[in-house]
Amino acid sequence: METRQRQADRSRETKRKLMEATVECLVERGWSGTTTTEVAERAGVSRGAQLHHFRTRGELVAAAVEHVGAESVEVLKRRAEIAEKSTHAVVELIADFHASDLFTAALELWVAARTDPELREQVLELQARLGREVYGLALELLDVDDTRPGVKDAVQATLDLVRGLALANQLADDAKRRAHVVRYWARMLEEQL
Amino acid sequence: METRQRQADRSRETKRKLMEATVECLVERGWSGTTTTEVAERAGVSRGAQLHHFRTRGELVAAAVEHVGAESVEVLKRRAEIAEKSTHAVVELIADFHASDLFTAALELWVAARTDPELREQVLELQARLGREVYGLALELLDVDDTRPGVKDAVQATLDLVRGLALANQLADDAKRRAHVVRYWARMLEEQL
């Protein structure tokens, strides 16, 4: 019984290492720098082992996409639990989340998916799922009801805004300006809700 | 005199074709799909001619970056001239501009530049220049003065928002939702300014 588990665990662990290496690679080297060889090396796994678990590059990336999604939601929820519940704190939380490495990896996938049919399907699905989840979480954190007129627009605009801020933060460190805009937006939002 | 011009013209035309093919390729195939071979073929130019004008891939892309920048500003200004001057119309104009192919090409460069040191320098410079230009144009179009408190934040937030909207529009057609958010924000902005 135990031995049976041991192999399954080892297998899962290798897969996890490969997926995390993929994400790490996406962040550090970008989409085109994320080669199977590079990922295998980073994961400390042989090409053979990699190919055993993920037959093609596409499969590996698909798994990594899922991994990013699952991790994203989990991280955000965890942070939300310990966060202050003021409008400003919540907007800041969501904005900071979008400035993390996880968003960077997601952005790489997002952009790559635009011109990669196979990836596109997966990322579209992930986007929809993740989008809903984040939207719901935002509603919950802001403690508002989106059946009230205007609330839906306000929350959606907020999410679009933080995505735009995150984009501007990719090339240069934009934390200061971001904090400023977030403060402005939070005041704005508070009046609305 | 005429003959002297002929060669220079031909040269410039070939360069232009190569740069436009690069942008077109960025939009259709993305950064990693934008290979020198592909660009040369699209431009209807031999590899030799391409290499004659742009010794390296980096040089070609650098030129394309400039091309994107110049074209972006020009296009936006041209559209602005014939546009209505209401807050909603202006926000819509800027949002639509960010949903164009030009933005898609810029986004490809932007994301690629994050992990490409050489490209990074160029795109950072372009970003700063283009950012200022668009900001100035937004001020002008909205007919506001950014020395007045709050105006700067409002305009910056607007630009961040449209960038976020543009991002969401990359994978799936988001025009309907975008229009909705734009309308919402335009109302909001009008009160602010």
Next chain:
DNA sequence: AAACAAACAGTCAAGCCTGCTTGTAAATGG
């Protein structure tokens, strides 16, 4: 313990991308 399956290591061939080199025609300048 023996047969079978899964995990893993290492190497190989095919394909693609980039930049270089050789070759040709046209244009410019003296």
Next chain:
DNA sequence: CCATTTACAAGCAGGCTTGACTGTTTGTTT
């Protein structure tokens, strides 16, 4: 009118990436 320069064509070499293939170890089942 000729020498030189410029614009362009075409093919080639080296390097990298991907997926496949072969062999070995570890685990599972009976």
